[in-house]
Amino acid sequence: MTSEPIIHIENVHKRFGNVHALRGVNLDVYKGEVIVIIGPSGSGKSTLLRCINRLEEFDEGRIVVDGIPLDTAANINAVRTEVGMVFQQFNLFPHLTVLENILLAQRIVRKRSREEATRIAVDLLHKVGIPEKANNYPIQLSGGQQQRVAIARALAMNPKIMLFDEPTSALDPEMIQEVLDVMLTLAREGMTMVVVSHEMGFARAAAHRAILMDEGQIVEEAPPDVLFTNPKQERTKSFLSKVLH
């Protein structure tokens, strides 16, 4: 880990009308780190994640990603090309085949040739374990397969950081592991990852730090083993007692 954080979040506030969703969040993420954020629904964890690539605007504070402050439109787009995002609902483009889903942004944002983009896409489909689905449409894939395509689509842009917004919450139980396996591989390869997820097994196996958020603030952060087994804050204990049975 270098001394300079790759994501620097400083006193970020976000309001949705009367709801104060983020109340002064500070967080530094270093290159190669895997961070897992847990917390009850409405705690602001997804909002925080979406602020990092500015899908959500924040009202106060500062976020700097890889040395680029999120302020101008040009900077926001520059950050987005460096930050991949995986969504709960996959959000694949239904009118395009799996291969075309992975080609589109490579072609029009990265300006790669069709040959180069296709080579990268096919490699990534092998990596996520479904090369045979290249010419299928998203609707023809299972949820787990769709999410793996979504991961491949984000990776094709060669991001320095990957954000995962509850990537397994919309999946049937038997499909969760295949997605987590892909994420574990990524973590082992040294990808910087911020993951909103309640998959404790993944957190234990891959995360350097686990963070509990509640009511728009970071309540506690610690290595996952410490946070899950020996939390300091009462709020963390009560939350974990509901999640871990």
Add this chain to the structure above:
Amino acid sequence: MQIANPPQASSTARKTSIDQWWLLVFAVIALIVILVIAQPDPYRRILVFVEDGVWVTLRTTMISFFLVLILGLVVALARLSKLWLLRGIFTIYVEIIRGIPVLVQLLFWYFAFPPIIQNLGTSLNSQALINYKADPNFMAILGLTICYAAYMSEVYRAGIQSIPKGQMEAARSLGMTYFQAMRYVILPQAIRVILPPVGNEFITLLKDTSLISVVAVSDLTRRGREFMASNFIPIQPWIMVSLLYLVMTLISARVVHYIEQTTKIER
């Protein structure tokens, strides 16, 4: 970037129903042919007389619709813009246009607009403006386009808004600009959603071109009227004119239906 068509879900049941509807088109055409052969006077004379009107109607419809497709999209995007001034201006435009009958709008463009320009020319002392004359065909297309672009923008807007928010977010998170996301992700999906209403707009526009007959354009309706006036027969011209409109609208409906079938997509 080439976007392939998804595999078609075609069934034999659907195929036969297409054929049945085409039969109706052929029936109307056959009726026209029978009338022309069985009673050349007056039906053949009417057909020959109004033929150029058919072309004027088709030409006006095609040009207006082409412009409406482009302008409607521009208006829809403006109304979905984050810039309140842009959004406000075009919202007012749509509300005003939707509140005034098409016929009144056409009368305004043809009769009121030219003198307004001429008066402006007088006060600005500009000879070019004082000499301004309205070309009926141009004014008719202008009036129809401005009116139907407002209607069409609502169709586009509904289509764009029917695409889940996550699609735009996924596209933007991959670094696409707003317009790239629109062009490659949102619009290709929205177009499939709005094809039926767009087809309806086309057919409605085709029928509404009959209104331009009151602003000195020699379209099918006006030619029918002229034939009636000069030959003193009130019944047969309107039978023939109705059948000719029917052929055009029924064929349009079939074409729209066909395009819908070939671009169907499952989510």
